[in-house]
Amino acid sequence: MVNKLHYNFSGCVSWECCSTRYTSKVLGSMATLQWLGRVMCSAFIQTVPETRSERLTVPEEPPDPCDFGVGAPNLDMCTWLIPVNAPPRSRWRLGMGELSAWIGGPRADHTTSDRQGGYVFYETSYQEDVHQPVVPTLPKSTHQMVGGARPLPQGAGGSSVDLSEDPGVVDSAWFISRNLSRTGPMGYCLSFFYIMEGLSADRLIIHLRDMETAENASLWEVREGQEGSWTKGELAYTYDGFHLIIFEAVTKSTNDPARPFRGHFALDDMVFQKMGSPDLDNCFGHCTFEGGFCGWTNDVEDDFDWELGRSSKSFLTGPSRDYSSYNRDEQTGGYSFIDASFPRRPGDKARLLSPNFLATGDNNPVCMKFATHMFGNGIGTLRVLKRVPGEEAPDRVIWEVSGESGNKWYRAQVSVSSATSYQLVFEGIVGTNSLGNIAIDSVSFVPGTCTSKLNVPFFYIYV
Numbered sequence: 324m325v326n327k328l329h330y331n332f333s334g335c336v337s338w339e340c341c342s343t344r345y346t347s348k349v350l351g352s353m354a355t356l357q358w359l360g361r362v363m364c365s366a367f368i369q370t371v372p373e374t375r376s377e378r379l380t381v382p383e384e385p386p387d388p389c390d391f392g393v394g395a396p397n398l399d400m401c402t403w404l405i406p407v408n409a410p411p412r413s414r415w416r417l418g419m420g421e422l423s424a425w426i427g428g429p430r431a432d433h434t435t436s437d438r439q440g441g442y443v444f445y446e447t448s449y450q451e452d453v454h455q456p457v458v459p460t461l462p463k464s465t466h467q468m469v470g471g472a473r474p475l476p477q478g479a480g481g482s483s484v485d486l487s488e489d490p491g492v493v494d495s496a497w498f499i500s501r502n503l504s505r506t507g508p509m510g511y512c513l514s515f516f517y518i519m520e521g522l523s524a525d526r527l528i529i530h531l532r533d534m535e536t537a538e539n540a541s542l543w544e545v546r547e548g549q550e551g552s553w554t555k556g557e558l559a560y561t562y563d564g565f566h567l568i569i570f571e572a573v574t575k576s577t578n579d580p581a582r583p584f585r586g587h588f589a590l591d592d593m594v595f596q597k598m599g600s601p602d603l604d605n606c607f608g609h610c611t612f613e614g615g616f617c618g619w620t621n622d623v624e625d626d627f628d629w630e631l632g633r634s635s636k637s638f639l640t641g642p643s644r645d646y647s648s649y650n651r652d653e654q655t656g657g658y659s660f661i662d663a664s665f666p667r668r669p670g671d672k673a674r675l676l677s678p679n680f681l682a683t684g685d686n687n688p689v690c691m692k693f694a695t696h697m698f699g700n701g702i703g704t705l706r707v708l709k710r711v712p713g714e715e716a717p718d719r720v721i722w723e724v725s726g727e728s729g730n731k732w733y734r735a736q737v738s739v740s741s742a743t744s745y746q747l748v749f750e751g752i753v754g755t756n757s758l759g760n761i762a763i764d765s766v767s768f769v770p771g772t773c774t775s776k777l778n779v780p781f782f783y784i785y786v
């Protein structure tokens with residue numbers, strides 16, 4: 324059961340309506356600047372398939388890349404959409420450097436690095452009206468596809484709310500992919516460039532929305548950008564159902580003194596590729612272990628190997644479900660694990676080697692994120708090491724955890740920087756007995772040092 328969802332601009336159902344509204348409102352001169360109206364009205368009505376037969380019309384291939392065009396008459400959102408009901412203060416817009424002085428946004432795009440290249444942006448300092456204070460409520464699964472103001476999430480642990488204090492309101496704006504079909508076992512790599520700049524911009528999140536259940540899972544999040552410069556974002560994911568990808572840009576709260584200040588988010592060069600395809604040039608090293616090791620390889624100079632596992636019904640052979648299969652509560656999904664049972668002995672090691680990464684430079688660390696599962700009273704140790712190929716120096720341990728952590732997946736992350744090209748190594752070490760399988764999943768990389776925030780629940784639903 325899927326809501327029929329309509330997206331367009333400002334409630335308009337035609338280009339004429341939309342362009343009139345925008346050109347008169349924004350610039351007051353339709354005759355001279357009609358193209359700007361067209362720029363802002365480039366998406367009209369789109370629907371999410373309501374029936375099975377409609378869903379079958381969803382193309383099997385991922386969308387073509389989108390660079391948002393070059394030059395005002397050609398700016399274009401391609402197949403991307405914004406929600407119909409988004410109020411102006413919660414709306415992504417097409418823009419380009421030449422227009423940035425009037426309508427906001429970065430001074431150059433990413434594709435061409437000039438003032439003619441298109442992008443989409445969300446100006447966070449925009450405040451059309453006065454916000455009403457909203458008391459936070461627990462998220463409810465209302466499944467309304469509506470951007471705009473939303474209550475702040477509950478504090479950690481769902482503690483009671485002090486009603487004497489106005490919690491403020493955050494605005495958020497959604498930028499939505501067209502309908503996507505199943506990704507296939509290898510999954511998709513979504514790569515893009517983003518800017519997050521200014522005091523009033525808080526965070527950028529990517530959600531996956533299941534079109535049948537209308538539930539959202541958050542897959543990716545950043546809370547800071549390299550101010551003013553385009554930063555690459557990458558996301559490898561696999562999903563066995565019809566879905567949407569939603570970028571959500573979130574402002575600071577109205578209670579935050581930074582909220583009135585300027586800020587914006589921008590996106591450019593959106594590219595979907597199939598993981599494992601020969602021309603894949605993004606998501607290097609990322610892996611959800613659904614259909615293989617994604618370029619990671621087993622070391623031959625150790626004691627045994629990492630294996631691919633899948634939805635084990637016995638905890639003796641691996642976790643019952645993987646980490647990256649999101650909101651599908653089924654015994655499904657792949658991961659990689661070490662099997663500690665006979666003939667393994669305590670202290671045996673298995674190493675999984677990454678592809679070769681280029682040097683990061685001293686000022687450009689990357690953060691490797693991954694999920695771990697360490698269940699069983701004989702659990703040994705999981706380490707991440709940095710290896711410099713061709714160098715005699717031993718691998719250097721940069722992350723390590725030992726002992727059991729229950730029958731659960733946990734997020735982990737480690738910052739890496741290297742003056743030379745390098746490899747990363749997952750090393751699993753067998754513990755005191757055979758009840759000690761260690762699993763990993765959802766390896767990904769983001770630019771910059773890892774932030775300390777790891778307490779965001781992996782899966783949560785927004786109102």
Ligand SMILES: [Ca+2]
Pocket residue numbers: 390391392432433434435440441442591592
């Ligand atoms: Ca562009």
Ligand SMILES: [Ca+2]
Pocket residue numbers: 611612613645646647648656657658764765
């Ligand atoms: Ca997985």
Ligand SMILES: [Ca+2]
Pocket residue numbers: 621622623624625626627628629673674
């Ligand atoms: Ca091995």
